[in-house]
Amino acid sequence: MTAGPAPLALSMGEPAGVGPEIIARAWTALRAEGPVFAVIGDAALMRAQGQPVESILSAADAPAVFGRAIPVLDTPLPAPVTPGRPEAANAGAVADWIEQAVNLALSGEASGVVTAPIAKAPLYAAGFRFPGHTEFIAELTADTPFIGTRGPVMMLTARDLRACLVTIHAPLAEVPELVTAERVCRTARVVHEAMKRDFGIAAPRLALAALNPHAGEGGSIGLEEIAVLIPAAAALRAEGIAITDPRPADTLFHDEARATYDAVLCLYHDQALIPVKTLDFWGGVNTTLGLPVIRTSPDHGTGFDIAGKGVARADSLIAAVQLAGEMAAARAK
Numbered sequence: 331m332t333a334g335p336a337p338l339a340l341s342m343g344e345p346a347g348v349g350p351e352i353i354a355r356a357w358t359a360l361r362a363e364g365p366v367f368a369v370i371g372d373a374a375l376m377r378a379q380g381q382p383v384e385s386i387l388s389a390a391d392a393p394a395v396f397g398r399a400i401p402v403l404d405t406p407l408p409a410p411v412t413p414g415r416p417e418a419a420n421a422g423a424v425a426d427w428i429e430q431a432v433n434l435a436l437s438g439e440a441s442g443v444v445t446a447p448i449a450k451a452p453l454y455a456a457g458f459r460f461p462g463h464t465e466f467i468a469e470l471t472a473d474t475p476f477i478g479t480r481g482p483v484m485m486l487t488a489r490d491l492r493a494c495l496v497t498i499h500a501p502l503a504e505v506p507e508l509v510t511a512e513r514v515c516r517t518a519r520v521v522h523e524a525m526k527r528d529f530g531i532a533a534p535r536l537a538l539a540a541l542n543p544h545a546g547e548g549g550s551i552g553l554e555e556i557a558v559l560i561p562a563a564a565a566l567r568a569e570g571i572a573i574t575d576p577r578p579a580d581t582l583f584h585d586e587a588r589a590t591y592d593a594v595l596c597l598y599h600d601q602a603l604i605p606v607k608t609l610d611f612w613g614g615v616n617t618t619l620g621l622p623v624i625r626t627s628p629d630h631g632t633g634f635d636i637a638g639k640g641v642a643r644a645d646s647l648i649a650a651v652q653l654a655g656e657m658a659a660a661r662a663k
């Protein structure tokens with residue numbers, strides 16, 4: 331079993347979503363080979379998924395349990411769970427599970443964090459002030475020293491595509507203003523360093539997506555390429571980061587194009603997530619780069635329409651656990 335230096339901490343996510351059932355399926359798929367994970371969540375809800383569950387007192391107990399049962403660090407929910415119907419009273423526990431998982435990674439008791447999906451709206455209603463896990467985990471780890479350029483940068487992977495976001499959950503109308511040279515350069519530095527440190531790529535090749543059709547067509551279809559993106563790419567190359575000038579996004583994601591880079595910087599959410607989910611809707615992974623802790627997640631959400639029906643696929647969560655295990659091994663070298 332590839333246990334890695336320590337088990338992964340897997341936060342259970344929104345209890346009324348597909349999280350609990352895909353965790354049970356992921357455990358069934360991984361129990362023989364690992365990577366080993368400890369679930370941070372409600373043990374009774376986990377048990378209701380039909381697989382053996384054992385409550386553990388410490389993440390260090392997970393490897394011994396993992397082959398026979400799902401190890402759970404139990405923090406019971408305050409309110410009952412109905413699949414498909416998030417309960418506001420449980421929102422605090424959902425955030426608390428993420429925080430516990432991050433603390434385990436910060437203390438070294440876990441080798442990384444994997445997060446099952448959360449529903450953003452019930453958390454916001456309960457006072458959660460972060461757009462998502464990415465920003466929350468960045469805040470939780472802000473005081474921990476980190477060698478390198480600090481993120482967070484959201485990266486989505488599918489097959490051979492690594493798509494990294496310069497802006498994340500920004501309204502489309504605000505994107506041109508948010509795509510500054512400073513933001514592009516910081517994102518590129520985080521990605522460049524992560525490719526080397528976490529993915530073992532000695533000389534990363536980065537591509538930069540353009541904002542406008544035809545990369546602005548020399549300024550006749552938008553000026554952001556000339557004003558911001560081309561100068562940013564030149565400055566990055568002067569630092570020794572191999573990055574292209576902005577490339578038209580419509581020809582950046584097909585098979586041959588993907589072979590020309592190790593990671594691509596995308597300027598807004600859907601520019602990255604549409605190709606990722608089209609290439610591999612079931613197996614895509616969301617990774618947070620540039621933080622003191624490793625964090626991965628499935629690329630899908632809570633699937634309220636199918637929660638509890640037994641049809642949710644665990645492929646993306648399995649890929650997220652496997653990728654976190656690989657990254658932990660790379661960081662441990």
Ligand SMILES: NC(=O)C1=CN([C@@H]2O[C@H](COP(=O)(O)OP(=O)(O)OC[C@H]3O[C@@H](n4cnc5c(N)ncnc54)[C@H](O)[C@@H]3O)[C@@H](O)[C@H]2O)C=CC1
Pocket residue numbers: 348352446447448449450451463616627628629630631632633634635636641642643644
């Ligand atoms: N990392 C995270 O915590 C993420 C959370 N979300 C949150 O999830 C909630 C729902 O978002 P939606 O846009 O509806 O996306 P969604 O991914 O939950 O659902 C989109 C479609 O994919 C299907 N689907 C999702 N997961 C599946 C699985 N494991 N197996 C089979 N089919 C699956 C759903 O049934 C639905 O038809 C929102 O609150 C959103 O903020 C969304 C993306 C990531």
Ligand SMILES: NCC(=O)COP(=O)(O)O
Pocket residue numbers: 461462463464465603616627
């Ligand atoms: N669309 C991706 C997404 O919403 C994931 O956000 P996060 O919770 O990983 O920050």
